[in-house]
Amino acid sequence: MRRKLAAGNWKMNGLSAQLDQLDALTAAHPDPAVDLMICPPATLVGAAAAQVGNKPLMIGGQDCHPAASGAHTGDVSAEMLVDAGAKAVILGHSERREDHGESDELIRQKARAAHEAGLITVICVGESLEQREASNTLDIIGGQLAASIPDNSTGANLVVAYEPIWAIGTGKIPTLDQIGEVHDFIRARLERRFGAGVGRSTRLLYGGSVKPGNAAEIFAVSNVDGALVGGASLKAADFTGIIAALEASA
C-alpha cells in the first residue's frame, strides 16, 4: 500500500520569517496519516530541517547538481542537501526545464546522484498546452519518464509528479479523466520498466493549481497518491486544507 504524500514547493519564495509556517504545519499535524514534505529555497533548507527536527515533516531541496562537489559556482549537491538535513529533492520541474534548459538526460544524472546520496527524488513530468492540444501528451510524458528516471530508482526513493505546465499557477486544472489517464499511463510505464514491485510502490503526485477547494476531487482519481503544491503550500492554513483532504482519502 502506498503511503500518500503532500509535498509543498515554495519555489523562490520565503525569507527567514516564512519558517514560522513550518511550526504551524507541525502543530496542526503532529501525527499525520500521510507523509508531509516542504521544499523551501536552498537558503532555508538547513534552518528548516533544524527547526522541524524529528517531527513528521520532511524537508527537501528544489534542485541538485549531478556531482558531489567541485567547481560549479552557484550549485548545490545532493550530498550538501543531505548534510543540511534534507530527505528529498525535486528534480526536473518545468520551471527548471524552461528557465535553465534542463534536459531529460541532465535530470536523470541529477536523480541518480540524489538516490546515491540517499535522497527521495520527486521527478516532474508534464506537457505544455500546445502539446496537449496536439494530442501529444502521452508521448511527451512517456519520453520524459524514459529519459529522466534513473535505473537506481526504487519504490522508496522515487516519486513522480505529473504537472501539466499550463496548470501551474494558472488556476486551471485538467479534467479528472485527463488526470486519471496520465496517472494510469505513468503507473503502467513504471511497471513495464521496473516490474510490479517498484512500479506499484512508486508514489505519483498531481501538481498544478491544487487548492483546498479542489483537492478532494483530485485525490479521488485513480493512481493519484498525493500532490505537489506550489502557491497553496506557502501558507500553512491553505496547505493544511489540502493535507486534510489527502488524509480523508487515505
Ligand SMILES: O=C[C@H](O)COP(=O)(O)O
Ligand atoms: O511544484 C509545484 C507546481 O509547480 C504547482 O504550482 P501551483 O500549485 O502554484 O500551481
